[in-house]
Amino acid sequence: MHNDIKEILLSEEKLDQITTKLAKKIENDYKDSKNLLLLGILKGSVVFMSDLMKKIDMPMQIDFMKVSSYGSGTKTTGKINIILDLHRNDLTKLDILVVEDIIDSGKTLSYLTEYLKLAGARSVKTVTLLDKPSRREVEFEPDYCGATIPDEFVVGYGLDYAENYRTLPYVAILKPEVYTK
Ligand code: IMP
Ligand code: MG
Numbered sequence: 001m002h003n004d005i006k007e008i009l010l011s012e013e014k015l016d017q018i019t020t021k022l023a024k025k026i027e028n029d030y031k032d033s034k035n036l037l038l039l040g041i042l043k044g045s046v047v048f049m050s051d052l053m054k055k056i057d058m059p060m061q062i063d064f065m066k067v068s069s070y071g072s073g074t075k076t077t078g079k080i081n082i083i084l085d086l087h088r089n090d091l092t093k094l095d096i097l098v099v100e101d102i103i104d105s106g107k108t109l110s111y112l113t114e115y116l117k118l119a120g121a122r123s124v125k126t127v128t129l130l131d132k133p134s135r136r137e138v139e140f141e142p143d144y145c146g147a148t149i150p151d152e153f154v155v156g157y158g159l160d161y162a163e164n165y166r167t168l169p170y171v172a173i174l175k176p177e178v179y180t181k
Helices: 012-029 046-055 107-118 176-180
Strands: 005-010 036-042 061-070 076-084 095-103 123-131 144-148 171-174
Touching (some): 005 012, 012 123, 036 107, 076 107
Parallel strands (some): 036 061, 036 095, 123 144
Antiparallel strands (some): 005 171, 061 076
């Protein structure tokens, strides 16, 4: 285990079960869709998305957007900036499934789903690995959720603290002293 980790919240085995279960649900719900697009939100969703997409047994495309809502620390700024947009001319044909690492205030996904609907996507749904419902500032419910967690800042499996820890294979809580370093 990494030296900065206090506690592992979701092990590799647990994450494997979560992604398998989500993939089966998604596969079943989208079996009539000919144009499923998995849309990963960089960078936090990449590990989750790459595991998830290998388990969804149907034709689909992938794409990415990059938005920023967080500064370098653990507190949200609440402002959403699109840093990398989705440049596609076939939006009206696409059933978009936005893939996110975690929902906190709800601002990122409520903004993004509105944005994609207004842009003309055929349908827009969301899948998140983690949800912290107690932190919500705007009303938002994901269509698919891997696990609900308490109000703790977590890292690993794509999630970062100040850009570190994304490559850990599990989801974990950092030791408090890491934040005061
Ligand atoms: P929201 O717009 O407040 O829902 O923010 C969601 C984004 O905040 C996520 O995509 C993450 O990038 C970041 N975030 C929220 N909570 C955590 C956490 O516990 N660890 C790492 N990143 C987090
Ligand atoms: Mg993120």
